Amino acid sequence: MCKEKLASCMVLEYEVSKGRIAADDIVIFADGHDVLLQQPLASIMAAYSRWPDSPYLISGERNCWPWPHTDPSHGAWDLADWTSHGNVSWTINRWMKLTPYDFCRMIRADGPYPFPNIGLSMGPASKVIEVLRRNNKIVLEEDVNDQGAMWLVILRHALELNIQIDQHAEVFMNMLQYAPGELEREPCGRDWFQGSGARPPRNMVTNTTPGLLHFNGPSHEDGVWPTCYHTINEQFRKLGVGHRFFDVDHNMMVATDHICDYSYYNIHNFHAHPLSSNALHFLEDFYRRPVDPGLLAWRGEDSAVDAVRFGQEAELHASSPLLHKAINSAQ
Structure with a gap:
């Protein structure tokens, strides 16, 4: 779960x-x-x-x-x-x-x-x-x-x-069991975005252009996912545009152009990504911020979330003292 x-x-x-x-x-x-x-x-x-x-x-x-x-x-x-x-x-x-x-x-x-x-x-x-x-x-x-x-x-x-x-x-x-030729252009070459409006390729089986790709299961293990990550990141990560999301837990906007920057490193594995100093600085400040007290009250003391325990955050990137420092700054 x-x-x-x-x-x-x-x-x-x-x-x-x-x-x-x-x-x-x-x-x-x-x-x-x-x-x-x-x-x-x-x-x-x-x-x-x-x-x-x-x-x-x-x-x-x-x-x-x-x-x-x-x-x-x-x-x-x-x-x-x-x-x-x-x-x-x-x-x-x-x-x-x-x-x-x-x-x-x-x-x-x-x-x-x-x-x-x-x-x-x-x-x-x-x-x-x-x-x-x-x-x-x-x-x-x-x-x-x-x-x-x-x-x-x-x-x-x-x-x-x-x-x-x-x-x-x-x-x-969903990209599990993707077969060559299924898309107009194979994922994720330099021509992935081309033509009017930088259009990604059509699905040749359905004649549609899906908006979101999910590299589920083993489909992110074959090297295609990191190639797609870099190609799509280059297309959509535009500094100064102001890409951001709203963090409902902390009731604030979070800019992503810097904390999602992997331009300095060519990701080659779905499971192993380095964290830039921008991300670490963001985390260190982020974990100091209070969660919306109304959300904490809504959650209560006996949430269904607590009924499921499949590990702890501290077990992730266990060899990274910088990440642990950022996470523990909230304590």
């Missing part, structure tokens, strides 16, 4: 309660470092708006995960080990239960990316909150990870919550 999904749901719900985010504001919910933005938000919104009634739109992929595969159409990466689950089944409705081997057969494919992936999704804030709330409840109560839980949310509540899977990569594209 990813703690950030629990925490993000709580923070988003708090921001809506404070009126800083409207219930019908569109929220993009994405994984972190393995997701790359390659289209302007206006283009992403234009693609999303083609779905009627503002759905909760979740990305689709070729590989059925985390469930065991029973057919080649379920993808090439069958990483599930269900030996410990025995005869586990999950209730879908009052008449139906599914075993792990049933799930991959349940999705009706009307595009080349039929299987849901929780790494990318978007929709109205109120709908995102409701979907994540139900997802988190399943994770905590039904012994399944967040990806498996999202399958259960879809199968149980897709009609009620208008959940749609982006099976034609109109907004999102």
Whole structure:
């Protein structure tokens, strides 16, 4: 289970309660470092708006995960080990239960990316909150990870919550099982952005240009992700433009042009990135800043976030005294 999904749901719900985010504001919910933005938000919104009634739109992929595969159409990466689950089944409705081997057969494919992936999704804030709330409840109560839980949310509540899977990569594209020739230009050469408006390449299978790429699973292990990172960073990191995000925990804007600067270093591995002095100075100051007291009160003393513990922040980059100094400055 990813703690950030629990925490993000709580923070988003708090921001809506404070009126800083409207219930019908569109929220993009994405994984972190393995997701790359390659289209302007206006283009992403234009693609999303083609779905009627503002759905909760979740990305689709070729590989059925985390469930065991029973057919080649379920993808090439069958990483599930269900030996410990025995005869586990999950209730879908009052008449139906599914075993792990049933799930991959349940999705009706009307595009080349039929299987849901929780790494990318978007929709109205109120709908995102409701979907994540139900997802988190399943994770905590039904012994399944967040990806498996999202399958259960879809199968149980897709009609009620208008959940749609982006099976034609109109907004999102998961790069696991990418095949050469699938894109107009191969990722991520020097010609990745070219033509009018520096357009990234079309998906030749669906004739779409997805706005966000997710290098999920083993797709960030083959050297393509770092190449794409540098190519997209060069295109979008423009000093002086004022790229920034709003940190809702601390109620402030955070500029990214310096702290996201990797121009001094050619990243060659998804898992190992150095931290520049800009990032360390930012962290040292950042951890001194107080969290919104209203958010702390909203969170309470017994949050669902605390029910999931898969390690500590101090265990990351264990050999970096500079990072530890920045993190510990808050204590």
